[in-house]
Amino acid sequence: MASRSFWLQQALSTKYDMLPSLQGDLKTDICIVGGGFTGLWTAINIKQFDPSIGVVILEKDICGGGASGRNGGFCMTWMSKAISLLKITGGQEGVRLLRESENAVKDIGQFCLDHKIDCQFRLDGWIWTASNDPQIDAWQETIDKLDKLGLNPYELLDDNQLSAMTGSTLHKGGVFEKGVATVQPGMLARGLRRVASDLGVRIFENTGMLELVRQTSPGVVTKNGRVRAESIVLALNAWAHELPEFRRTVLPISATVIATKPVPEKLDSLGMTGCTAVSDSRFLVNFYRPTIDGRLVWGIGGGTIPFAGRLGTRFDNLIQQKATVASALRRFCPTLKDTEVEYSWSGPATRTSNGLPMFGSLPGAERIIFGHGYVGNGVGPSYLGGKILAAIALDQKNEWSESPLVNGPIGRRLPPEPFRFIGGKLVRAASIRVDQAHDKNTKPARLDSFLASLGPSSLTPRNSVPNSKR
Ligand SMILES: Cc1cc2nc3c(=O)[nH]c(=O)nc-3n(C[C@H](O)[C@H](O)[C@H](O)COP(=O)(O)OP(=O)(O)OC[C@H]3O[C@@H](n4cnc5c(N)ncnc54)[C@H](O)[C@@H]3O)c2cc1C
Incomplete structure (x- = not known):
């Protein structure tokens, strides 16, 4: 069983019922593989459109056991990714998707209210910061672009606001986007x-896909059964990398998260009175947010990568990363240096070359549909992913199925093994050295800057860090 995040332990402590695994063969209209946010939103969209359509979800662990139940709980828009999004989708469609990504955050909040999902949804905003001098203005190119379109949601924070709102004096600059929420993702x-089940979706947990049948009548083989379906939706995110079709387009990369004991008075005294999300602009991004019970949850992205497509449970327990994350928390918030870290966990996030998710059908197997690659920003956008995948699975011709994100440009492919693994390690090590040089306000080695520039996109645009040549 995968290691459980604090979020899942909290969610499961109230009620834990693992749904039975698939035993035997069945036929259905649409079979979704993967029970994270993408798979669940897709299933809900399909059932809401037409309750008579048969929908099955196969989840190898428990729903939410993947990245969806392990993330930082930032429920973001696509505004920080505007440059890539507009480049790929074009002006009009890009503007529509940016607006939809803002609506998605609000819609998730409303959906949770309507369906009594108590996921601690708080619309307290996000601060995009610079935690060293070369990161200052990392957001400027994005803001200039959004300004021209009349869409800029970012407010520049002065030094006092910045330290008061982030709880740290280490940030050198920052902008605030108020339309971002935080959730308890588990x-x-x-x-x-629960909502999907109530709508009639048949969910099988502890049921991993062992084989994907890529024929005109597609199917999924599991340990004790087989599902035949008109359409199959692969909602595997990082685990898509295990399929040969996606090995060179989506890179799983671990992130590690810790949660302190509840220290509400200490957070209040630092100015962290709400659940505002904060992240900086480095390659190994720091991201943190308070919880409603006064814990500080802190994560660092850009960790380990898998070798030769083998992901498995490799990213579940990277406890050696816990010390690195705890030391970042203490460096940014020295008054929390004696605060006990109660939980730590890791999980697989993804990187794609353009920093955006990809959707589409497998070449030569049109009824096998996929959606993955949210690059550290999937809690909000997977709501849109669910609309896109449902529209394709339902054969609808609309703005979702015909979005340029569907079967869009793949961008630079990852190299084959062993170059991907060795190259990935070199790029990561160089990126760490570039971040460290920037922290000391020294110039990174030219080779390091070059290697770091080869890495795939991160949470915020990499090329926008001035002087860094990343
Ligand atoms: C530590 C961490 C922190 C993050 N922080 C944030 C954040 O703060 N904000 C944000 O927006 N995004 C964040 N992300 C990214 C975000 O969590 C993901 O983009 C999002 O959860 C993707 O949802 P998904 O359903 O596509 O993938 P997942 O939730 O990973 O779902 C895929 C599912 O497929 C299942 N599966 C895999 N293989 C098989 C198989 N063979 N058969 C059946 N099932 C299978 C897995 O068990 C898993 O449940 C973070 C990610 C990590 C790892």
Whole structure:
């Protein structure tokens, strides 16, 4: 069984019922593989459109056991990714998707209210910061672009606002986007599972896909059964990398998260009175947010990568990363240096070359549909992913199925093994050295800057860090 995040332990402590695994063969209209946010939103969309359509979800662990129940709980828009999004989708469609990504955050909040999902949804905003001098203005190119379109949601923070709102004096600059929320992601995933079940989706947990049948009548083979379906939706996110079709387009990369004991008075005294999300602009991004019970949850992205497509449970327990994350928390918030870290966990996030998710059908197997690659920003956008995948699975011709994100440009492919693994390690090590040089306000080695520039996109645009040549 995968290691459980604090979020899932909290969500499961109230009610834990693992749904039975698939035993025997069945036929259905649409079979979704993967019970994270993408799979669950897709299933809910299909059932809401037409309750008579048969929908099955196969989940190898429990719903939310993947990245969906392990993330930082930032429920973001696509505004910080505007440059890539507009480049790929074009002006008009890009603007529509940016607006939809803002609506998605609000819609998730409303959906949770309507369906009594108590996932601690708080619309307290996000601060995009610079935690060293070369990161200052990392957001400027994005803001200039959004300004021209009349869409800029970012407010520049002065030094006092910045330290008061982030709880740290280490940030050198920052902008605030008020339309971002935080959630308790484990409770959101388990709540969506309940709603999907109530809508008639048949969910099998502890049921991994062992083989994908890529024929005109597609199917999925599991340990004790087989599902035949008109359409199959692969909602595997990082685990898509295990399929040969996606090995060179989506890179799983671990992130590690810790949660302190509840220290509400200490957070209040630092100015962290709400649940505002904060992240900086480095390659190994720091991201943190308070919880409603006064814990500080802190994560660092850009960790380990898998070798030769083998992901498995490799990213579940990277406890050696816990010390690195705890030391970042203490460096940014020295008054929390004696605060006990109660939980730590890791999970697989994804990187794609353009920093955006990809959707489409497998070449030569049109009825096998996929959606993955949210690059550290999937809690909000997977709501849109669910609309896109449902529209394709239902054969609808609309703005979702015909979005340029569907079968869009793949961008630079990852190299084959062993170059991907060795190259990935070199790029990561160089990126760490570039971040460290920037922290000391020294110039990174030219080779390091070059290697770091080869890495795939991160949470925020990499090329926008001035002087860094990343
Ligand atoms: C530590 C961490 C922190 C993050 N922080 C944030 C954040 O704060 N904000 C944000 O927006 N995004 C964040 N992300 C990314 C975000 O969590 C993901 O983009 C999002 O959860 C993707 O949802 P998904 O349903 O596509 O993938 P997942 O939730 O990973 O779902 C895929 C599912 O497929 C299942 N599966 C895999 N293989 C098989 C198989 N063979 N058969 C059946 N099932 C299978 C897995 O068990 C899993 O449940 C973070 C990710 C990590 C790892």
